[in-house]
Amino acid sequence: MAKPTTAVRQTKKDEEPALKGTLASVFLLGFFIIFAWVSVYFLFLHRL
Amino acid sequence: MHIHKYEKIWLAFGIGCLIVFLTVVGVSAFAAGQQPPSCLTTIDPEKVDSTPPFDHPGLVKKGDNEYELNIVVAAFSFTPNTIEIPKGAKVTINVTSKDVIHGFEIPGTNVNMMVEPGYVNSLTTTFDKPGEYTILCNEYCGAGHHMMTARIKVVE
Amino acid sequence: MTTAVEKVNRRDAKLALAHLFVAFTALALGGFAGLLQTLVRSGKFELPAGISYYTILTTHGVLLGLVLTTFFIIGFQFAAVSRTTGTLSDGSRRTGWVGFWLMTIGTAMSAFFILTGKASVLYTFYAPLQAHAGFYIGLALVVVGSWVSGFAMFTHYARWRKAHRGQVSPLLAFMSVTNMVLWLVCTLGVAATVVFQLIPWSLGLTDRVNVLLSRTLFWYFGHPLVYFWLLPAYMVWYAVIPKVIGGKMFSDSLARLAFILFLLFSIPVGFHHQLLEPGISPFWKYVQVVLTFMVIIPSLMTAFAMFATFESYGRSQGATGLFGWLRKLPWSDARFFAPFVGMLFFIPAGTGGIINASHQLNQVVHNTIWVTGHFHLTVATTVVLTFFGASYWLIPHLTGRVMTKAMNRLAIIQTIVWAVGMTFMSGSMHFAGLLGAPRRSAFSTYGNSPQALEWIPYQIAQAVGGTILFIGIILILVIVINLAFFAPKGETEFPIAEAAAPYERAALALENWKLWIGLVVALILIAYTVPIIDIIQNAPPGSKGYKLW
Known part of the structure; x- marks a missing residue:
C-alpha cells in the first residue's frame, strides 16, 4: 500500500502516532497464540 | 486506505503464523496421512x-x-x-x-x-x-x- | 457536532427496551439452569423430582445461546440505528414490533415444549433425535421474526442513504446492517433444515430424514451464528468505547473493512464443526479450514485497533514508556471496565478457536468439555460482558435515567465476579477437555474408569466457578432492574466516538453491498456446492425419528 501523503493527514507531532505499546501488546498476544497452538499440536503428536 | 506501519508489521506476522499453522496441519494431513476421520462408506x-x-x-x-x-x-x-x-x-x-x-x-x-x-x-x-x-x-x-x-x- | 445529548426517540426506545427485557429474563432463567448443570456435573448433587439433566441443558443452551443473544442484539441494533440514522419511520417501527412478537411467541412456544420434556434435544437439535413439532415451529418463528426486524433495519438504512447520497453512513448503522446481512444469509440454512426437513418429519408428513444434510445445514448457520453474537460486541468496542474513555476511534475505515471481512468469511466455514464426521471428504474439510483461518484476520485487526485506541488516548494524557498508557484508562468506569475484561478474555478465547479449527487437531478436543470452556469464554464472557457494559449506558439512556455511583461500583464488582467465576469454570473445562472429559454429559465415572476419575477435581472446580457466576447473574439483574425502574431520572449519553482521521474515500466503496453479497454467495457456493451434492447423491437410507430421553 502506498505511503500516505502528509498533506492529508495532520497529527500534532509526526505523521504516524506513537504506538510502540500497541505493537508490543499485539506481539505478546501473538506469542500466546503460538504457545497454545504448539502445545496442543505436540499433545496431538504425543498421542499419535 | 491508510494502515499504520506497526499494524502492517502485526498483520504480516499474524497472517504468517496462520499460514504456518495451515501448512503444518495440511502437510501432515495430505502428505503424512493424518487426516481427521472422514470415511465415505454408507450403510443401511x-x-x-x-x-x-x-x-x-x-x-x-x-x-x-x-x-x-x-x-x-x-x-x-x-x-x-x-x-x-x-x-x-x-x-x-x-x-x-x-x-x-x-x-x-x-x-x-x-x-x-x-x-x-x-x-x-x-x-x-x-x-x-x-x-x-x-x-x-x-x-x-x-x-x-x-x-x-x-x-x-x-x-x- | 452538537453538544446536546442526542437521544433515541422515545417510541424507538420502547421497542429496544422490549427486546432487552426478554433478553435479561432469558439470562435469569438460563443462568439458573447453568448453575444446576455445574452442580450435577460435580457429582455431589442430584436434580430433584426426576428432572432430567438434559432438559436443563437444553433450556440453558436455547435461552442463553439463542434467546438472550438474539434479543439483546436486535434491541441494541434498533437503538443504534435510531441513534445514528434518525428516528425510525412508523412503518419500520411497526415492522420491528411484528418481528419482536414473532420472536417472543416463538420463544415461548419452544420453551413450553422444552420445559414439558418434549424437546430434550439440546440447542443443536441433531436429527434423528426428534423433538415435538412445536419446538421446531417455535424456533422457526424466532428466525422469521428476526428476519422481519432485519428488514425494518434495512429499509431504514436504505432511506437514510437515499437522503444522503454520496455520504458515508454512520459507522454503527453500517455495522448493524452488515450484521443483519450476515444473519439473513446464514439463517437460510437453519430455516431450510427446520422448515423442509424437521417440521414435516416431526409432524409425520415424511418418514425419514437425511441426517448429514440436516447437520450440514445447521452448521452452515452455526458458525456465522457465533459471529452474529460477536459483531455487536465489536460495534461497542470500535464505535462506543473510544468515546467512553474520552479518546477517538483509531480508524473508521479499518473498522468497516474488518466487518466486511467477517461478512465474507464467517459463513463458508461450517465444516470446521464437522471435522470428525463421516460422509464429508477431508479435502473439502480442509478448504473450509483455510477459509476459517481467513476470518481470524479481522480479529487480528481488531486487537490492534483496540490497543491503539487505548495507547493513543493514554499518550494524549501524557503517558510515557511502553505501557504507561494503561494507567490512564478509566478503570473505575464500568462502561469501560466490563467490555475491557471481555476483550482480555478474547485472547484465550480466540486462541482456543484457532486450535479447534485446525483440521486434525480437532481430534484432541472435539466434543470434549474444552469446547464448552471455549464458548463460555467467547460468548459467555467476551460478548456478554460487553453487552453488560453497553447496558450500563443503553438502558438508562432509553429509560431516561442515570446510573448512580453505587450501581457503577456494583457493576465493577459484577465484572470481577464474572471474571473470577469464569476463570475457574472455563479454565477447568479446558484442562478437563484436554484429558478427554466429554461435553454435554451428566455426571458419570464410566464404570470407575481411571480416566474419568481424574476429571472429578476439575468438575468440582467447574461447580465452584458456576456458583460464582450465578452470583454474577444476580448482581447484573439487580443493576439492570435498578437502571430500568429505580435509578434517578436524568439524561444519559449514548456514546459514539469520532474517528481520529477524516473519512477516507475507501469507506464509501465499502458500502457496495451488491459486490459484497455477490462475493458472499460466491464463497458459499465454492465451499459448499460439491460436498452438498455428494451428501445428497450418496445419501444412505434416511432415519426415522427417535425419542430417547
Missing part, C-alpha cells in the same frame, strides 16, 4: 446387524500386527464392550450407529470421531502403552448418554 442403519463386518462385531486379525476392530454403536451401548488388544497392534477402528448420532472417543488418545446413522466412520491407531482404556460416547444421544461406555485392555 436398520440392517447393521446383517451387514458385514458389523454382523460379527469385534477384533479381527488382518495381518502381521494389523487388526480391524468393528464396533456397533446404539443407544446406549457399544458392541462389543470389552476388547483385548495386543500391545503395539495397529488397529483400524470401524464404527456405525443403529439409531441416532453418537460419539466415539477414547480419552487420552487421538481416537475421537462422530458416529452417524447411515455411515461407517473409521480411524487407524496404534496402542503402544499397555493398560485399560475407556471408550465413551461424546455426542448427546438421549437419557442414557453418559452411561454409554466400553473398555479396551491393551495386553503384552
